[in-house]
Amino acid sequence: MTPSTTAKWDEFMEGIWKQNPIFVMVLGMCPALAVTVSAVNAISMGIATTFVLTCSCLLVSLMRKMVPKEVRIATYIVIIATFVTAVDYFIQAISLALYDALGAFIQLIVVNCIILGRAEAHASRNPPLVAVSNALGMGAGFTIGLFALGSVREILGNGTLFGFSLFGEHFQPWVIMVLPPGGFFVLGAWLLLFAWFERRKQAIKEAGQHA
Amino acid sequence: MSAKHPTTEQAPPATPTWAMIRTLGLVAGICGLVIVGSYQGTYDAVAANKRIAMERAVFKVVPAARSINAYYALEGGGVAKAEGEAPAGAVNFFAGYDETGKLVGVAAEGVAKGYADAVRIMFGYDPDCGCVRNIGVVAMRETPGIGDKIAKDKEFLANFEKLDAQLNAGMSALAHEIVTVKHGSKTDAWQVDAIAGATITSRAVGRAINDAAQALLPKLVPHLDKIKDKS
């Protein structure tokens, strides 16, 4: 790989692992908890957010030299709202059932702090290709995070994954997992798991230094 | 949600006003193009999707139907084909016809507040017996495993095999209000037996059907012969 593609690859991986919006930065919680009652919903929401994020970052990055800083927030918000409106129509055209399941949370992508945060902190300072790789990485990281929540909640709360039954009909679903409290519990559990991993990694590193 | 907001700006060099206006104008132009483009581009697909979803719901509650016409039941009585904007006070309904073009049932949508959000119910009305025959859930956000039983629970759906919805002698309202009663206490043909443990959602179903039937049937039933045959 040439140095420039490696740099873009790093930008991409940044969002997936080191700065994962859900597990590390804990941003964009509202859609993350509200729509993750099933794996399909979670992935659809992730893709919709990634689309908005990438398009907005591309446009912001292209216009970065001509946006005066007094009006930058207004500009970014208008750009983001535009792409969210577009996504809203695309989803209606693809599947009404999906549109009903995601409900108002499609339009609420506008106020997802990941998008405004990325536009402001990254896309407005970097050339288009770098900005897009970073946005794609963030979007992918967000989608993975949503999928991690959605699949766990669907398996425990409904006994299915992507609508396919996993345990046969004698499974007594743990209904609370698809209800609002379940969202908080599952995300809390994931965060605990990540904290534990982090600590173990640290411990192993320290043990290595001592030896 | 919070965002990083510009709270600290140390003595910025004055930006000329025309630059701000130019940028905002350009952004507005681009955004306008994107929005109008996606609206126009998806308009047909969205309309088709909505029609298919509606038809599927109607065929479910009027299983004998082979084709559907949409109508308005007008405020002062009478019916008109559903075209363009609905006149004030009109109620939207669907008439289902069999292969020979004979009316086999009427379908309409009712909505009531359930446990979490609105519960939208499509119900089929059989003009021959003056009763509600089938129901289908159009949209709901009820608790999985509890409230959402209204869509599948066989015992509950048995309420709607022949739910009495006759009009009173003056044809001004239903002879008996459709009400949901506690599980196991149904005595009359116009009562809906609630699901044990999901009374709120069951009550919403009863109320949705009652409200919609009270609004539609007094306007429609005296004029049923106008839609008897498919036009």
Added chain:
Amino acid sequence: MHETAFQIFINTLLANNFVLAMFLGLCPFLGVSGKLNTAFPMGVATTFVMLVASLCAYGLNMLLSAFHLEFLRLIAYIVIIASTVQLVEMVMKKYSPALFRALGIYLPLITTNCAVLGVALFQTARDYDFVQSITFAIGGGLGFTLALVLMASVRERLQLSNVITLAEGTALSLMLAGILSLSFMGFAGLGG
């Protein structure tokens, strides 16, 4: 579907609490709920902005519907919310400096609080009339305040207790929010 103003108020305040049942406004809920004396002003400021936003959205929606411009709704709402927040900030600074000192720092944060946009979007989706919209906004705002204050009180006590270090921080807050949300489920059906 007709809901009385009272039903809407009770439902949005308790049974369908914005934070604990509908997951709106989680960022400030997790971010500002550390201390009781910041949580309460934040809640009050949000309620105020929600009310103003709801009024603006109601008028704006009538205007957009009259011209059949529904596809501009989202963009119009977000712009009007952002600008009213700024306007409120300026008016408050001029006429009531004391109030501004108490609530001022929270106002910019509220622009992108999804509960505020949520109020505007939900009242449109549910076809609420004027009175219903106002009660919806007030109920939602007070519900947000209630959740924030409850959470802050629990977290203040928690600082004095022994917690596994692994769970400290967001993970613990989320578990707490889960338990609060579980108890709020008991209010279901209260508003009929």
